[in-house]
Amino acid sequence: MPPERFPIPQGTLDMLVLQILSLGPAHGYAIAQRIEQISRNAVQVNQGSLYPALHRLEQKKWLRSEWRASETGREAKFYALTRAGEKQLEIEKQSWDRLAAAVRLIFAQGE
């Protein structure tokens, strides 16, 4: 019986963040919310790893950030995908697909 909500596997958080931001700029809280909503609450975003991930991606110049008013009217730090970030997302998607296909293949063999 799998648990109701499981933490995001190591290394995939970056990819998910890039994917969410490819839909449009967002602040940290909204990113966490959206990942949970879209996955129908199947995955749980650990806040403690979300912010280090955002800063790391920004250091790598895959994201850029700016402060502006959020939907509540308060200033929030919005992140957006850069050109380099878009490319990185493509790369990560492809390697994810290959990995997933490989895993499926191995499972199919076992049955």
Next chain:
Amino acid sequence: MRKILNLLRGRRARLENELDRELRYHFDRRVDDLRAEGRSDDEARKQAAIEMGGIEQVEEDVRETWTWRWLEDAARDARYAARSLARSPGFTATAVASLAIGIGASSALFSLLDQVLLRLLPVKQPERLVLIDWKGNSLSDNRGSYNLMSYPICRDLQKQDRFFEGVFCRSAQTVNLATAAGERPEPVAAEIVSGSYFPVLGVVPARGRLLQEEDDGEPGAHPVVVLSHAYWLEAFGGAPDVVGRKVLVNNFAMTVLGVAGARFRGIDVGEVPALWIPAAMKRQATPGWDQLLERRAQWMQVLGRLRPGVAAAEAQAGLQPWFKSMLDEDTRREGFPQVTAEQRAAFLASTLAVTPAPQGHSPLRRRMDEPLQVLMAGTLLLLLLASLNVASLFLARGAARGREIRTRLALGASRRRITSLMLADSLWIALLGGALGLVVAPLVSRALLSFLPTDAGAMALSSRVDARVFAFAFVVSVLTGVLCGLAPAWRAARVPLIDWLRERTGATGGVRLRKTLVVGQLAFTLVLLVGAGLFVQTLRRLVLQGPGFSTSGMVTFDLNPVRAGYEAADASRAIRSALAEIRSLPEVESASVAGLNLLSGGSWNNPMTIQADRRFVTGRMVLMGAVSPGFFRTLGTAVIAGRDFDEHDAGPFSEDGGARAAVVNESFARRYFGSASPLGQRIGFGDRPDVKTDIEIVGVVRDFAYRNLREQSEQAFFPFAGDSPGVMFYVRVRGTPAAALTSIRTAVGRVDPTLPLSSLRTMDEAVDRSLNTERMLATLSGGFAGVALLLSVVGLYGVMAFVVTSRTQEIGIRMALGATRRSAVWLVVADAVAMIAAGTAIALPCLWAVRRLVEAQLFGVQALDAPTIAAASFVLALVALAAAMLPAWRAASVSPTEALRFD
């Protein structure tokens, strides 16, 4: 530095603040959402805090990702390293001193190299300056140093404005200058320049105005000069009303137009002028020699400023068609010399060479270029050696610090952090070494400058540490710091953790690496030792060979009445009277005059035509000199065939009849007459077909040195007719020359007290001066080799002592099992012998590779001279083995019981 720190602090504060706001926003939104789900305020806050996993932790994790974190780490490492170095002052002092020697010496060399070879002229856009030079046979009389052109061709080139923004010409000369009428004239360096000189260079005046095109028109019509800033301060005390004053140039009144800007000191680092004189005044500036408008008289260098965007090669190619047509026109001009068809073809095949000259033009640079590069290579080798020494010291220290490193690794420090800690150590040492090196550098520089042929003041070379030397020392320090730290850091990062934990690190890998470093040191030392051996032998051979005449008790000086305003006839009368006065002095054995300045590097040379059984032209330039009767006797060289000149012999250019006579040296006789006697044979000046061969060879003298001690040259001498504008006196005195100097001055003063005597010195001094470069190379390379030997011996001793200490137990066991003391000694000596052999094996191909660099500086010895290499290897082996004997002796005296009680 503080500025950068503040900037970092400011940035850090902003980032912290933003991170705080960002996380607070997240927290507040979560609390709001939870409340909207119906939780109470308290509950919502608690839940949100749990989900965040502790704000402190998140903040710390985010901080980890900020890139400039490494800077903070580096600062922490630096502080830590400084503390740990301060705790081991002996180690620190040794390492710093090693590097200070290396960095100090190379900075000093760089300082000189920079001033002589590299520095650009302090003028507007120096990178667009080019030297324009004649390549091929110009059929000209050349007077001066190198790259000579005539004044008319400079004028022609000024019209080539397709390529040049401007063209100027200049010539370095000496004039007698009196700062006011009645003042005693002094010989000073002057630059004779075209009117375009200052405008093209873009120099600004400090006072008044500089020379312009209008000041260089009708010959003789522009008695004006510009003073250099330094001379204005020195001779006029910086008087503000100097503009408009009259000075006497060779006793001819000229008006001071202005003073050049302080930074501009002419375009030749070797000859800093006191004043600039327009070319139109050449006759007054160089009395007795006026060939200003003569197309075949080359005495000036021509430089130009390229138009923006025009490359030197482009200008060179573009100028050739014009140059060809100019050559063609020249051959049809009136006064074009009669030449053979061959010579005419060679003349017409001449081309112009346009080469970048952003550093100006300098014969000094030409002469010092190679010696300075050799010495620079030597100092860099020394620096490398010092770095190896320090690296070796660090390895030893790293072994001692094993426990600390083990603890750090066990506590989870990354290898990168350990590496950077090690590098921080060596960077500190290197920067301290660099700082101390900058203190040493001026001392070395001053020693270097004292070896230069002319005195340093006249060349405005300084031993001061300027911004460029500082930058050089800094870069070199950082590089050596990284170099020294590389070996220990590499080792720290390479050794498996498990080995560190087993405490097995001391004696194995570290020692092998240290031995490798010692081998490198020994190899470099051998290279430097061989270099020193070669240069010392060069100097020794030159000194032993001598100039070919006796120098003791010989005094020379220069007297130039024409520059003091004498007419030619009066000048030769004055010279004759001065000679008579000197000859009458009781302490003078003999005295003569000659138109040649022996051992000064300069010469009068020309091809000659010889009429023996057939007529032919000498293949090489013949060095010539006009000498008075008795000159050879004064010099103490023998006339080995025929006779000396007498009063009846006529000079080569004299018009008043008399038989023209010449005396040639042995080399000349041997080269052009072989075993036949040259006496009675006829020769003539120059190589043109219309040369009259009406000079009879009346005598042959033994070879003696003319330009310098190295050169073996063919020489021909002619009777001194007194028509030469300046002459050198050669006086042989009894007793010490120093005592005679005053009476000689007085004797000349009796003829005319205002006649300045210049370059008054003994012949021994002249010999010394002519050997300056060789002495500099021998002394400095010897010094470098000595320091290198010391450093590498210390390195070898260090590693062997360490080996013995760490193997005490093993040696003890061996001895307990019956090994002899001799075998214990051999254990150490075998190691040392292997290292010395390896070092020698590495050095030999290195010597072969660098032989070209030194070849030109050597005399009487080959770059790969086997005895020198053998002797140097022997010295190195002897000293290195002596250093190894101390630890070997300690190994032999290990007592088995003591050793086994250890631990």
